């Protein structure tokens with residue numbers, strides 16, 4: 001297994017690395033949350049051990065940003081603190097497990113193996129609207145049992161619709177959410193992409209789930225078009 005250990009205390013990092021490597025794991029160590037984000041962008045890890053108290057962004061924020069970047073490897077928090085509030089915060093923020101220092105490396109390993117067995121995608125929610133399904137973590141979408149190939153932008157747009165079924169979304173809202181980085185001010189971009197989407201999620205199935213709401217925007221029917 002390929003593990004990322006995020007720990008700023010050199011001694012603790014050494015103990016972790018040694019213990020995990022003895023068990024046959026390939027271990028990379030990041031000394032800060034920022035470094036962890038960078039490493040997670042470069043390679044795929046089977047699991048991440050994340051210290052809560054870090055210089056710069058803390059473990060909670062690191063976890064949040066990893067999930068935001070679609071890194072779904074199981075995350076186990078390590079912390080010296082054992083406050084209920086921290087545990088809840090960590091788990092709510094997308095962590096999978098929690099251990100309090102001091103701990104036995106053998107137990108840490110056992111927990112990591114259990115997390116890895118559960119897999120990276122299991123806790124990613126699948127969105128469902130009628131017969132439309134979408135997995136934001138794996139970027140897969142289906143109409144019934146048919147998988148639909150979508151470009152990144154089409155996917156982002158459909159995800160936005162599926163998170164707000166039955167609601168009218170303005171072109172501006174759609175632009176803002178589906179084009180966060182290379183924002184385009186041309187409002188017809190959305191019209192063009194809605195057309196692409198209809199060609200993929202509706203037309204081949206003889207359905208019409210994406211409705212134009214004149215003067216307002218677009219709406220995905222609550223029943224997903226049937």
Ligand code: CA
Nearest residue numbers: 008051053054
């Ligand atoms: Ca620390």
